[in-house]
Amino acid sequence: MASEDVAMANAGEADDFEAKSQSFLAWLRQHGTTISSSIELADLRQHGAGRGVLAKDDIAEDEELFSVTRASILTIATSKLPARVKAQIDDPWLGLIAAMVYEHQQGGESSWKPYLAVLPADFDTLIFWSDAELQSLRGSAVVDKIGKVSADKAFNERVIPVIRENAEVFHADDMNDGNLLALCHRMGSTIMAYAFDLEKPSHSQPKNEEDGWEEDDEESESMPKGMIPLADMLNADADRNNAKLYYEEDKVVMKSIQPIKAGEEIFNDYGPLPTADVLRRYGYVTSNYARYDVVEASLQSIKDVAKEQMKLSDQVLAQRVRYLDEQDVLDDAYDISRSCNEDVEVFSEELCILLQTLTLPEAEFEKSVRKEKLPKPELTPPSAELLSAVLRQRQTVYSMTMNPNGGTRDDMETTAEHKSAHRRTMAQQVIQGEQQVLAEALAMLKGMSGSTGEKRKAEPDTGAMSKKQKG
Numbered sequence: 001m002a003s004e005d006v007a008m009a010n011a012g013e014a015d016d017f018e019a020k021s022q023s024f025l026a027w028l029r030q031h032g033t034t035i036s037s038s039i040e041l042a043d044l045r046q047h048g049a050g051r052g053v054l055a056k057d058d059i060a061e062d063e064e065l066f067s068v069t070r071a072s073i074l075t076i077a078t079s080k081l082p083a084r085v086k087a088q089i090d091d092p093w094l095g096l097i098a099a100m101v102y103e104h105q106q107g108g109e110s111s112w113k114p115y116l117a118v119l120p121a122d123f124d125t126l127i128f129w130s131d132a133e134l135q136s137l138r139g140s141a142v143v144d145k146i147g148k149v150s151a152d153k154a155f156n157e158r159v160i161p162v163i164r165e166n167a168e169v170f171h172a173d174d175m176n177d178g179n180l181l182a183l184c185h186r187m188g189s190t191i192m193a194y195a196f197d198l199e200k201p202s203h204s205q206p207k208n209e210e211d212g213w214e215e216d217d218e219e220s221e222s223m224p225k226g227m228i229p230l231a232d233m234l235n236a237d238a239d240r241n242n243a244k245l246y247y248e249e250d251k252v253v254m255k256s257i258q259p260i261k262a263g264e265e266i267f268n269d270y271g272p273l274p275t276a277d278v279l280r281r282y283g284y285v286t287s288n289y290a291r292y293d294v295v296e297a298s299l300q301s302i303k304d305v306a307k308e309q310m311k312l313s314d315q316v317l318a319q320r321v322r323y324l325d326e327q328d329v330l331d332d333a334y335d336i337s338r339s340c341n342e343d344v345e346v347f348s349e350e351l352c353i354l355l356q357t358l359t360l361p362e363a364e365f366e367k368s369v370r371k372e373k374l375p376k377p378e379l380t381p382p383s384a385e386l387l388s389a390v391l392r393q394r395q396t397v398y399s400m401t402m403n404p405n406g407g408t409r410d411d412m413e414t415t416a417e418h419k420s421a422h423r424r425t426m427a428q429q430v431i432q433g434e435q436q437v438l439a440e441a442l443a444m445l446k447g448m449s450g451s452t453g454e455k456r457k458a459e460p461d462t463g464a465m466s467k468k469q470k471g
């Protein structure tokens with residue numbers, strides 16, 4: 001939504017918004033939260049960013065901004081959900097969903113009521129998009145990562161039956177399965193955008209100190225999850241991250257990691273996410289994350305183009321792919337990154353090995369197999385040409401329904417129409433970002449292959465390398 005629309009839509013609840021913030025702050029203090037007098041919880045709806053935390057005074061590096069007691073973090077362990085019900089759900093993420101559904105259903109009886117009142121009830125995360133809205137993201141691999149089907153299966157099979165079985169505990173007697181599923185979606189999306197993976201106190205150091213980013217998905221899935229009041233009121237900005245959460249024995253502490261000027265916003269670190277994933281997980285887009293944008297090239301698309309371009313028989317293609325699988329270097333899909341992203345290669349080593357393997361002359365491939373060696377992770381002219389063809393084909397898959405007015409029209413009347421238009425505008429930004437990735441990658445490949453776009457026969461390895469591999 002444009003900021004005026006957000007302001008208009010929110011005008012009616014202005015007082016309510018502020019009253020909720022105040023009662024949340026009072027609740028935090030009652031529960032042992034300490035808050036530096038140099039920061040404030042602010043209304044950033046004019047900027048389309050809900051609540052956020054601002055510096056009121058200049059803040060030095062490594063200054064404590066606030067601390068939250070472990071007991072006020074909402075987890076499956078701290079929730080008042082009866083132990084016998086907790087024992088029925090053994091997954092950290094589903095457990096927290098059940099705990100949040102329980103606390104939400106307790107209404108005024110919940111110890112977290114003033115906190116739950118500042119959490120959103122409405123989301124723009126992709127799980128809530130209609131099929132028509134998702135069409136505007138066609139081409140982006142993010143559409144296949146939403147996971148609605150598997151989430152619904154988990155809710156329907158592992159959470160809702162537990163709620164039904166304990167309907168009295170959950171005050172869910174008069175709720176049908178549709179209402180319960182909607183509540184699971186709401187809590188699941190809240191967790192995705194707000195929850196933290198809780199580290200053990202003994203670490204007493206920032207999340208994943210090694211590189212400052214979040215741990216990978218697999219590691220993250222098994223960690224206990226918790227909703228940390230106030231810590232989750234920090235917005236994010238890939239370019240201006242200035243705060244970090246530290247885990248101590250009986251509290252968590254947010255500290256500045258660089259000097260912050262009075263009036264500046266305090267940002268937490270959401271990780272090096274492509275714009276598409278910021279939209280999927282957090283329901284908004286910003287150009288700040290564009291340097292992390294990627295385009296996925298699937299193994300299948302590479303095989304299809306190789307078959308056509310290199311004139312490989314099915315048998316040869318299968319033999320080469322099998323060899324890479326046996327060597328454990330085969331992926332289902334390969335990310336193409338941007339050269340301005342210093343953290344990764346534009347073309348990964350695994351992708352280069354695949355392309356090399358597919359373009360090697362037969363005798364060289366057989367030699368590699370005999371010696372049990374993989375081709376070097378380099379881009380030779382033939383492999384650069386193969387990749388160019390893959391990426392040119394990839395360009396054609398994207399949704400082409402660009403809206404020159406940025407999604408909004410004068411004749412839009414309902415909130416639903418505005419919401420849908422806003423979502424399509426965000427989708428456009430994702431698609432444009434991915435097309436930029438493709439355009440840059442193709443320009444780089446042109447330099448490597450000297451390609452005119454015409455097909456060339458496979459040539460022996462001449463050792464051309466991608467920009468970053470050289471460095």
Ligand SMILES: C[S@@+](CC[C@H](N)C(=O)[O-])C[C@H]1O[C@@H](n2cnc3c(N)ncnc32)[C@H](O)[C@@H]1O
Nearest residue numbers: 048049050051193194232233234235236282284
């Ligand atoms: C952890 S919460 C941060 C607090 C949130 N603004 C609120 O009012 O509750 C994450 C959510 O904040 C919003 N958000 C975070 N960073 C943002 C930004 N830079 N611009 C706009 N919205 C942002 C997104 O809606 C996201 O899902």
